[in-house]
Amino acid sequence: MGEPGRTRPSGSARALSGAYDTALLDLDGVVYAGGKAIPHAVDALGAARAGGMHLAYVTNNALRTPDAVALHLTELGVPAEAADVVTSAQAVARLIADQVPAGARVLVVGGEGLRVALSERGLVPVESADDDPAAVVQGYGGPELAWGRFAEACYAIARGVPWFASNTDLTIPSARGIAPGNGAAVEVVRIATGAEPQVAGKPLPPMHRETVLRTGAERPLVVGDRLDTDIEGAFNGGVDSLLVLTGVTDPARLLAARPEHRPTYVDADLRGLLPGQPEVGDDAGAFGCRGWRASVRGGALELEGEGEALDGLRALCAAAWTEAGQAASRLDAAKVLARLGW
CATH class of the missing domain: 3.40.50.1000 (HAD superfamily/HAD-like)
Known part of the structure; x- marks a missing residue:
């Protein structure tokens, strides 16, 4: 099982593409949507592959064969073979x-x-x-x-x-x-x-078993856009995860995530594989990430500071997840997320 008491996104001094040997990538909402590549996905995956990371594509979508999925990825500019694809x-x-x-x-x-x-x-x-x-x-x-x-x-x-x-x-x-x-x-x-x-697919054990058997991953990183499949599947399999915000999960849902739905890392898109990840610190009940400080007061989320919106979201995750017993409502979250442009 994954870390049961996660209260903040983790940091990583190393690029995720170097810290993990295999990326177990969801497809819909992560690599492509509606048949078209999601912005930055092709270049980011190419850079991760060039750096030595093995890329495997793990999808709950049972419609197409691995051959068809691999061909589609290759046509999008992401070279892949059928053996790189694992389906439900x-x-x-x-x-x-x-x-x-x-x-x-x-x-x-x-x-x-x-x-x-x-x-x-x-x-x-x-x-x-x-x-x-x-x-x-x-x-x-x-x-x-x-x-x-x-x-x-x-x-x-x-x-x-x-x-x-x-x-x-x-x-x-x-x-x-x-x-x-x-x-x-x-x-x-x-x-x-x-x-x-x-049921076989993510987040249940049969899918994780199939993925491990087919990829041979030793230090896998699950990369997905869904809390209830990708992230919970990683939790159930006891492996780390990266949530990207290019699919069905929006920041408000992320802040309200249950423990098994909390990713190890959060990033805007697949470019998150390439750098390290910032640490989220805490000081007297407030949580900071590169210029932002977040806290929960009276059951409401508060945010101070300035910087990149994604860092503000990471700080807010720490505040909301730590105070899960009085988790802020979507209305409360909307007030602070609006400041970050969400």
Whole structure:
């Protein structure tokens, strides 16, 4: 497990790309959004790779195959091979293979990534509840996934067939905004059946196991944009994490984070891999970071000083996380975050 009592972001005298041997990078909201590279991602990853850091791409999105993901990354200017990609489809396929007979049929509600991952485990993807499946697996299938696919899953589950889900992310970033993710689709089947799936993806142990097995990382750094998957997954795996603010997590959510959702480091984007990270100090109940001092008084966050906005946010994290018992409300947070431009 990660550090249970984290009350502030950590500092690092060394560049993170040198302090850790492998970056376990989420994709959606970190490297790209809606198919386009996030600003600074390509150059930052190139510099980290040139410095000797191994880059692995770990995604809860089960729609595409590792080959397709690697090709997309390469087209964006981030050279990658299929072996560099770990998906929740691979993790759930291993989870299923451990519980059903070799060569068993599996009803797939999702995309090509799930079918390929199942086939790699010697399992046979099928389309109908009438195909005598030994398991049902559900993964993100994109906006074109037909409603009838959910019905097939429900028919099989009602007969007692075990149900698996690649992940339960409720949302997914897109070029047009935040869209429903696989977790929203899982809720449809849960409501209809009253059943509960076995889940493989982040933040749960099957995904961490798959990642370690495939990357061989010894000093990994999880890099993500989601508190409830990327950061909690790092916490559960007992490894350090870097939250980047290019996806679904905004500063207000970060300040209100539960202990298992508090990242080791915080940065604006993937350029955070390249320098060291500043220390957050404390003095008489106030927390300072390079020109800023933050505190909690009367249940409200207060911020004094000047400097880079990100350093002010780091100081605010320390104040809010330390005083979690009287954590400031979103309204309180909004007042001080507005001063930093958020």
